[in-house]
Amino acid sequence: MGRYVLRRLLQMIPTLLAVAALIFLIFSVLPGSFAGTMTGGGRRALSPELVAQINAQFGLDKPLPVRFWDYLVRLVQFDLGTSFRTREPVIDLIAARIWPSLQLALAAMTLAVTVGIPLGFLAAMRPGSLLDSVTMIGAVSGLSMPQFWLGLLLMYVFALQLGWLPSFGYGEGRLRNLILPAIALGFAPMALLARTTRAGVLEVMSSDHIRTAMAKGDSPAQMVRWHVVRNAMVLIVTTLGLQIGSLLGQALVIEKLFSWPGLGSLMVDSVAIRDIPVVQGTILVIVLWFLVINVLVDLVYAAIDPRISLR
Amino acid sequence: MTIRATIGALLLAGTALCAPATWAQEVQRGGTLNFTAPYGSSVGTLDITASAEVQTEIVAHAMHRSLYKWNPETGKPEPDLFTEVSVSDDGLTYTYKLRSDAVFHNDKPFTADDVIFSYNRIATPATASPSANFISRIKGFDEVQGGSATEMSGLRKIDDHTLEITFTASQDPGFDLMQNYVPIYPSNVDGSTQATQPVGLGPFRFVEHVPGSRVSFERFEGFFGQDDQPYLDRLNIMIMGEAAARDVAFRNREIDVSVLGSQQYQEYQADPDLSKGLLEVAELFTRVVGFDTTKPPFDDKRVRQAVNYGIDKQLIIDKLVKGKAFPAVGFMPTTSPAFDPNAQGYAYDPEKAKALLAEAGHPDGIDLPVIANQNESWGAPIVEAIIPMLSKANIRASVEPVENAVLEDRITGGDFTSFIWSLSSGPDPLNILRCFYSKTAQSACNYTKFSNPEVDRLYEAAQQERDEAKRNDLIRQADGIIREEAPYWFFNYNKAVMAYQPWVHGLKGNPQELAIQDYDKIWIDDSAPADRKPQ
Numbered sequence: 001m002g003r004y005v006l007r008r009l010l011q012m013i014p015t016l017l018a019v020a021a022l023i024f025l026i027f028s029v030l031p032g033s034f035a036g037t038m039t040g041g042g043r044r045a046l047s048p049e050l051v052a053q054i055n056a057q058f059g060l061d062k063p064l065p066v067r068f069w070d071y072l073v074r075l076v077q078f079d080l081g082t083s084f085r086t087r088e089p090v091i092d093l094i095a096a097r098i099w100p101s102l103q104l105a106l107a108a109m110t111l112a113v114t115v116g117i118p119l120g121f122l123a124a125m126r127p128g129s130l131l132d133s134v135t136m137i138g139a140v141s142g143l144s145m146p147q148f149w150l151g152l153l154l155m156y157v158f159a160l161q162l163g164w165l166p167s168f169g170y171g172e173g174r175l176r177n178l179i180l181p182a183i184a185l186g187f188a189p190m191a192l193l194a195r196t197t198r199a200g201v202l203e204v205m206s207s208d209h210i211r212t213a214m215a216k217g218d219s220p221a222q223m224v225r226w227h228v229v230r231n232a233m234v235l236i237v238t239t240l241g242l243q244i245g246s247l248l249g250q251a252l253v254i255e256k257l258f259s260w261p262g263l264g265s266l267m268v269d270s271v272a273i274r275d276i277p278v279v280q281g282t283i284l285v286i287v288l289w290f291l292v293i294n295v296l297v298d299l300v301y302a303a304i305d306p307r308i309s310l311r
Numbered sequence: 312m313t314i315r316a317t318i319g320a321l322l323l324a325g326t327a328l329c330a331p332a333t334w335a336q337e338v339q340r341g342g343t344l345n346f347t348a349p350y351g352s353s354v355g356t357l358d359i360t361a362s363a364e365v366q367t368e369i370v371a372h373a374m375h376r377s378l379y380k381w382n383p384e385t386g387k388p389e390p391d392l393f394t395e396v397s398v399s400d401d402g403l404t405y406t407y408k409l410r411s412d413a414v415f416h417n418d419k420p421f422t423a424d425d426v427i428f429s430y431n432r433i434a435t436p437a438t439a440s441p442s443a444n445f446i447s448r449i450k451g452f453d454e455v456q457g458g459s460a461t462e463m464s465g466l467r468k469i470d471d472h473t474l475e476i477t478f479t480a481s482q483d484p485g486f487d488l489m490q491n492y493v494p495i496y497p498s499n500v501d502g503s504t505q506a507t508q509p510v511g512l513g514p515f516r517f518v519e520h521v522p523g524s525r526v527s528f529e530r531f532e533g534f535f536g537q538d539d540q541p542y543l544d545r546l547n548i549m550i551m552g553e554a555a556a557r558d559v560a561f562r563n564r565e566i567d568v569s570v571l572g573s574q575q576y577q578e579y580q581a582d583p584d585l586s587k588g589l590l591e592v593a594e595l596f597t598r599v600v601g602f603d604t605t606k607p608p609f610d611d612k613r614v615r616q617a618v619n620y621g622i623d624k625q626l627i628i629d630k631l632v633k634g635k636a637f638p639a640v641g642f643m644p645t646t647s648p649a650f651d652p653n654a655q656g657y658a659y660d661p662e663k664a665k666a667l668l669a670e671a672g673h674p675d676g677i678d679l680p681v682i683a684n685q686n687e688s689w690g691a692p693i694v695e696a697i698i699p700m701l702s703k704a705n706i707r708a709s710v711e712p713v714e715n716a717v718l719e720d721r722i723t724g725g726d727f728t729s730f731i732w733s734l735s736s737g738p739d740p741l742n743i744l745r746c747f748y749s750k751t752a753q754s755a756c757n758y759t760k761f762s763n764p765e766v767d768r769l770y771e772a773a774q775q776e777r778d779e780a781k782r783n784d785l786i787r788q789a790d791g792i793i794r795e796e797a798p799y800w801f802f803n804y805n806k807a808v809m810a811y812q813p814w815v816h817g818l819k820g821n822p823q824e825l826a827i828q829d830y831d832k833i834w835i836d837d838s839a840p841a842d843r844k845p846q
Contacts, residue, residue, distance in 0.1 A: 031713075036720030038363040038441050041350070042596070043735045043824075045723070045746070045756035046363075049456065050443055057439035085355035085362070086506060096522050155559040167559045168551065170524040257553050261523040269353045269523075273364075274716050 001299070008295045012288070017075070019287050020280065024071055027276045028064055034084045035060075037273040058084050071280075080284070081277035085270070090281040093266060098285070100170060101262035104255070105247040107178050108186030112243065116190035117236060120197025125224075127202060135194055142191025147250075151184040151257045168259045181258040185251055189243040196239040200232035207231075233304045241297030245290040336816065338538075341845030342835045343545040344815070349570040349826060351552045353523040358505040359492055360433050363441045365824060368491045370526050370548055373830050374416075375494030375511035378407070378426065379485045383821040386648060386738060388485030392421065392495060392512070393474075402481030402777050403450075409472040414533040415497040416516045423474040427466045428498035431455065434463055438502070442492040448484065450477040482774060486739035491827070514541035514831035525549050534831065542817075542834035544845075564840055567815050570826050571808040573633040573688055579810055590809040592820035593646045595737025597639055598689040599799035600681060601722075601759045602729045609728070613671040615797040618679065619657035621664035621704035622697050624802055631696055632688050636803035641794035642736060642743070644804040646822045648779075649740035649786035654794065656801065664704035676705030682722075682730045684715040689733045689802070723754040730758075733805065738823050740786045744770050747793055759798035766792050814839040 035051045046054075055061045059070065074081055080090035123135040158180060159167035171177035204210060205228060213223050252264025263282050270278035348354065348369040356362055359371035380391035390396065395408040413421035433440045434455040446452060450465025465477035478484055487493070496502060500510050509517045514536055515528035528546040551557045554572050561569040562585075571579060571589075579585040600618070602609035609615055628636045640656035643649050668676060679701065683691040694710040701708045713721065722730050734756075736743050745751055748770045749762035769789040776782040794801070807825035811818055817833040837844045 032716030032720045036723050037716050039719050039723065040363045040365060040735075041715075041719075042733045043365070044363060044441075044444070045754065046441055047444055047447070047755045048752050050439075050441065051723075051754065053436055053439045053443075053456075054441070057437075083355075087356065087358075087361055087503075088506060093522070152555055152559070155556065159565075160559050160563045163563070167563050167565055168556055169549065169565075170521050255523065257556050259524045259549060259551050259556070261521050265353060265523045269351060269355075272351070272714075272716060273355075275355075 001302075005295065005299070008298070012291045015291060016284060016288060017072075020072075020075055020284060021068075023280050023283050024068055024276075027274070027279060028067075030274075032274050033060070034058070034274045034276070058082075080281040083270075083275055083278045085273060085275040085278070090277045093278060094263065094281055094285055097261055097263045097266050100173070100260060101248055101251065101255075101264065103173065103178060104181055104185060104251055104260060104262055105244070107182035108247060108251075109189065109240075109244050111182055111186035112190035112193050113240065116193030117197050120194040121201055121224075123194065124198040124201035124205065125220075132198075136198070139191040139195045142187045143195070145187070147184055147188065147253045148257060150187055151181070151254055154180045154184055168257075170259070170261050181254050181260050184257075185247065185254045189247070192243065193236065193239060197232065197236050200235035201228055203235075204228050204231040230304055234301060237297055237300050237304065241293050241300075245293040248289050249286045336836065338542060338816075338834050339836050339845045340539050340542050340834070341544045342839055343547065343843040344543050344830070344833060344835060345547045345549055345566045345843065346828070346830070347549050347551050347557060347566050347569055347826075348526075349551060349554070349557060351550075353550060354520070354526060356506045357509045357517070357520060357526075358502075359494060360438070360440045360442045360496075360502075361506065363492070365826065366550070368824070369826055371491050371494060371509075371511075372513070372827050373515040373528050373546055373548065374509050374513040374517055375491065375496075376413075376513050377489055377491065377494050379489035381489050381738065381821070381823060383819050383823065386646065386822070388483070388489040391489070392426075403479070404475060404477045405484065406469070407474045407476070409474055410535060411472050413512050413535045415512055416510045416531055416533075417497060417500065418533070419497045419499050421495070421512055422471040422498075423468040424471075424498045425495050426474055427462070427468060429494065429496045430466060431462050432496070432502045433493060435461070442490070445487040445490050445493045448478045448480050448482065448487065450479055452479075480774060481777060482741060483739075486742060515543075515546050518545075523550060536831045541831035543830070546830055561810060561812075564812065567835070567839075567843075568809055568811045568818070568828075571635075571810055573631075573635040575810075576635045576808050577633040579808075585810060588811045588813055588815075590811060590818055590820055590825070592807050592822050592825050593637055593644065594805040594807045594825060595644055595646055595735060595822050596733050596805040597642055597644055597736040597799075598636070598731075598733045598802040598805065599639075599642075600694075600729055600731045600802065601727075601799050603725070603727060603760060604762070604798050605760045606728055608671065608673055608677050611671045612796050613667040614673065614677060615800075616657070617664040617667040617671070617704060618701065618706060618800050619664075619797050620660045620667065621701045621706055622800060622802075623659040623700055625659075627693060627696050628803055631692060632803065635806050635808060636688065637806060639801035639803050641790055641801055642747075642799065643740060643786070643790045644736045646804075647737050647740050647743070649744075649783045649790055651787050651791060654791065656794075657797075659700075661700070661704040664706070668705055673705075676707060679706050679708040680711055680728050681708060682711045682713050682718060682727050684713060684718045686733070688805070689731055691731075693802070694731055722758055725753045725758075725760070731802075732758075734758075736804070740783060741770075741773055744773065744786050744789055747789065747798070761793070761796070761798045763792060763796055765789075766796075812839070814844070 035054045083090055119135045123132040126132055155167040158165045165176050165180055213227050251262055252268050255262040255265040267282040348366045350365045354366050354370050359367050376391055378392050379388040382389050393407040393409050397406045430446050433442045433446055434452050436456055449463050451463035454460035455463055467475040497510055514534040516531040518527040518529050520526045526548045530541055530544050549566055557569045560566045602615055624638045640654045681694045683694050685691055691710050691712045698708045721727050746756035747761045747766050749767050751757040753760050766789045769785050773782045773785040809825050814836045
């Protein structure tokens with residue numbers, strides 16, 4: 001297994017380099033420039049000399065191939081460059097945002113897993129029941145509800161009307177500040193997990209080996225424990241892995257809405273003013289997160305299904 | 312409402328700017344203010360000299376002080392870090408008697424060395440500071456920029472508290488040196504640390520920056536302000552770019568002030584409680600559609616005038632902007648000292664617009680492609696609203712929506728036929744007139760490539776004129792020509808609106824930017840929520 005993990009980790013390197021090259025090229029051809037955004041929204045104008053100075057400061061006056069080469073050389077030395085906006089190393093900016101982002105993503109996934117999977121199981125055990133209908137209506141609503149709107153709804157109900165929780169802010173990382181953004185972010189993955197779990201369990205329940213187990217006289221509890229859970233788990237883990245992987249990137253709307261100091265809002269702000277090194281850095285971190293989660297998912301596959309071997 | 316009546320209302324609004332400041336209550340000391348920075352979701356750097364963003368300026372104003380300060384009531388710069396100034400006969404050399412009671416947050420006493428250090432640092436090409444424009448008239452700036460000198464020759468220390476600055480033009484330096492973008496930093500601290508550990512002369516000392524969420528400060532006991540200023544013990548600036556989130560937080564009493572958009576303005580006005588806490592000001596911003604005056608058919612002023620006649624701006628302000636703006640008469644706003652109260656704007660007259668187009672040789676009309684961002688008050692929604700109006704005048708307008716970064720890049724790069732934007736139109740009218748001077752680079756605010764010999768002559772004369780009234784008169788004449796030449800469709804002057812909680816006092820209607828407040832003069836009474844009220 002050690003060799004498998006090592007191989008997968010090594011495979012990440014070309015993927016990351018390809019992503020880095022792609023991001024670099026996209027942002028090189030995208031209209032808009034950092035110096036161009038320094039008008040303070042129509043409040044002031046920079047002299048052409050100053051614009052040239054700013055461009056020279058960040059190497060933006062060099063030809064594209066030179067900039068690309070410089071970028072790659074830095075990257076292989078684990079140097080993500082310097083932010084145009086803050087003039088600090090990109091890695092420092094990302095480091096300041098990574099823990100709040102992980103906090104939010106993990107809280108959202110905890111909610112999705114602890115509520116979504118049991119609900120899906122219960123719904124599948126009693127297909128057509130009231131619980132099943134309510135769960136599936138909730139799941140469809142959860143999947144179709146825009147995050148922004150759900151976030152506002154939660155703010156309105158739990159902060160403004162009930163006064164239970166603060167409506168925004170990081171609050172030194174306190175749990176009470178985390179709850180609303182985590183629910184807003186975790187609601188859609190929770191709904192998807194409930195649906196996937198229900199579908200997976202129903203599929204397993206209709207398979208031959210379950211019928212055999214029932215014929216053998218297994219109790220429903222034994223049947224679920226020994227035959228249903230493990231077989232349905234592969235589908236659930238796949239969904240879970242994809243959701244966790246994409247959560248860092250998806251969080252940007254919620255982070256902006258709740259003034260949460262995460263990577264998503266850093267990325268959006270940086271795109272808006274063409275702070276390209278920060279955009280590249282945040283995207284690379286999000287991609288890396290996705291790749292790592294994928295490796296973990298593959299390891300979990302092998303653990304829950306002996307037919308899958310890691311070579 | 313007629314234009315004249317509107318101006319009357321506007322001037323009234325101007326005089327009512329400071330309503331919250333004139334509260335007849337005794338000032339209370341202490342407590343925490345939760346202010347908001349509403350223009351985006353993060354503050355990039357805490358070093359204001361490396362930034363051109365208003366979000367950073369909102370934060371910097373708590374920590375730093377500049378040589379001059381802006382007085383929103385008089386509309387003029389006034390001394391802040393100096394007590395006296397004498398000016399040489401040629402108007403080029405200023406000798407400042409600096410304050411002797413000012414101390415930095417690191418306990419270093421303020422001296423002339425700090426001013427020299429700060430200005431030289433901004434001028435140094437290695438810092439590539441966007442603030443450099445504000446000190447470019449100090450003698451020796453070009454040499455430092457060109458690399459032939461490391462210090463500006465125009466800065467001379469006479470003693471610790473006497474500083475001589477020589478300028479290259481006799482223009483009042485106050486407007487430039489009052490900017491929050493040219494603060495005085497301590498000369499015993501490496502300037503590069505200001506980005507994360509700022510040290511200044513301002514009323515509040517930096518405590519913590521939670522990126523994308525909040526910047527916190529505490530009262531600086533050594534601040535040189537009057538009486539007990541600053542009154543607050545703590546100041547939090549909440550970074551809240553989302554208007555809807557600000558709305559919930561304000562109604563939930565989590566934040567003490569909020570800047571309102573047009574939709575919220577209407578809702579707050581209709582609410583019997585919230586409407587009591589609205590601070591309105593006619594800001595020094597003019598919203599316009601700008602034309603490339605060198606490109607046919609917009610090189611003909613009759614065509615540009617036709618666009619001005621072809622739009623009912625009052626209707627758009629009433630229906631779309633929800634009354635959160637004042638119709639523009641010309642470029643200089645009503646709060647500018649160079650505004651002409653007798654000026655007549657362009658009335659809505661599609662027939663006259665058609666006639667002008669025919670006279671200009673376009674009887675079949677013209678196309679007007681406009682690049683725009685998504686701003687609700689000066690973006691694509693406004694262009695969409697003017698399309699049917701202009702079609703009655705044979706002007707086929709269309710909108711090309713672009714992202715804001717692209718809009719700014721294309722405008723400053725001259726890549727447009729026309730654009731819609733919000734442009735600063737103050738506080739220094741002479742600096743604004745510079746944007747219509749033919750020798751000003753297109754990218755450096757002469758966006759429409761405007762060129763008029765008479766405006767050039769008036770600008771040059773105003774530059775030399777040291778009598779303020781006469782200078783403003785020259786600028787006013789130039790503004791009249793600009794109005795006639797119509798390089799812009801003059802849409803509106805922004806009405807900025809800030810909602811404040813009933814326990815907040817001392818806010819001022821700053822027409823330069825309402826979100827930038829003198830935090831040292833703000834205080835809160837004991838009706839504030841328990842966790843924030845004065846103890």
